[in-house]
Amino acid sequence: MQISVIIPVYNAEKYVRQAVESALSQPEVAEVILIEDASSDKSFNVCQELANEYPRVKLFRHKDQKNHGASASRNLGIQKANFDYIAFLDADDFYLPRRFKLASKKLNKCSEIDGVYEAVGIYFQDKESQEKWAFIGRSSRKLTTVNIIIEPDFLFETLLKKQEVGWFHADGLVVRKTIFERTGYFDENLEFSEDIVMWLKMAAVGKLIPGSLDIPVAMRRVHSHNHVTRFHKKLLYYSNLPRWETLFIWGYKNRLEPIKLALLFSQYADSITNQTLETKANLLPRNLYKLYKAITMITLIIKYPRIIQSLRHLWGFKKIIFMNKSMNLLRS
Known part of the structure; x- marks a missing residue:
């Protein structure tokens, strides 16, 4: 070597x-x-x-x-x-x-x-x-x-x-x-x-x-x-917005596998939301924070429309995990 x-x-x-x-x-x-x-x-x-x-x-x-x-x-x-x-x-x-x-x-x-x-x-x-x-x-x-x-x-x-x-x-x-x-x-x-x-x-x-x-x-x-x-x-x-923006754009351009790209998309949306809210992010109720993030995600989806396919894969993956956990609970 x-x-x-x-x-x-x-x-x-x-x-x-x-x-x-x-x-x-x-x-x-x-x-x-x-x-x-x-x-x-x-x-x-x-x-x-x-x-x-x-x-x-x-x-x-x-x-x-x-x-x-x-x-x-x-x-x-x-x-x-x-x-x-x-x-x-x-x-x-x-x-x-x-x-x-x-x-x-x-x-x-x-x-x-x-x-x-x-x-x-x-x-x-x-x-x-x-x-x-x-x-x-x-x-x-x-x-x-x-x-x-x-x-x-x-x-x-x-x-x-x-x-x-x-x-x-x-x-x-x-x-x-x-x-x-x-x-x-x-x-x-x-x-x-x-x-x-x-x-x-x-x-x-x-x-x-x-x-x-x-x-x-x-x-x-x-x-x-x-x-x-x-x-x-x-x-x-x-370590926040520039990192996640760089990674997401790289993943989007290089057609990273859908679940991984969806995870980067979520991190990127989080970082934009946190920067927008600045110090208020940790003080907001969880539902209100989710609303801000949802608005951010919609804006990004318009800019990067191919991300919808990745999000579908992630939601499908999460659904499978949820169903498996539910079946295990019923069996026990």
Whole structure:
């Protein structure tokens, strides 16, 4: 198994060497692709040093040598990758020993599997970063992980509807390169949540399975310049309307299977309703909220008429579930 590790680099001169060397230490890594994204510090110089020092390190920049963000950098990395498996690593994070041992076994064993996701731990750079992490309500999270075993056929729906099952991080994912033929590339219009959107696309059209969910395979570094700690409010905004709008439009254009598209439609309608009502959404009676959402859905159906077929499938599916539950109750 040969893996291309893609590392977008922006203002990470202090950390990128550790990231690269942690990847090179993995026997499965055939190349490390650095996409230097017009940093204002000395990141480019460090990347040049690494590329000169290690033959497996390939360094690229965007054609105009301007800053384009994580999505565009990952996309360029995917296009430059020479091997069949893709893994990601943020420039301020690092892999742990035997990062790909379990994932490679699972992928080699079953050709139908598109990727493996595993747990990622947290490394605090200093006390200040740990305090900021606690301030935004994340101090209880020791791992970024999905905390239950989910069959790949149910991963999309579970991630969509059950926040308590957790999530996976880019550092803990390895996929076959061919999955991007179905998902497309990372959305370059999203400033935040572009990774979550991609993972949901992968879960919708591919088969992702769990690897190590309780022992981390990589560490995400928390420091004062992290996006999560610096732009927490912005991150919360992008986790709502922009995320669901992007996913629904992608699913609609790509004719995602009806039940999955209907679920995205419901999430999209919810996000529009919540934004319209702003802080009042949680204070309204349930029936009144449903009325607002119904109006939103009608407006969207007019704009996206093909969604009616998907909604019919979802209503039919729910009817079958209801009937099965009723029959089980009668039998008991």
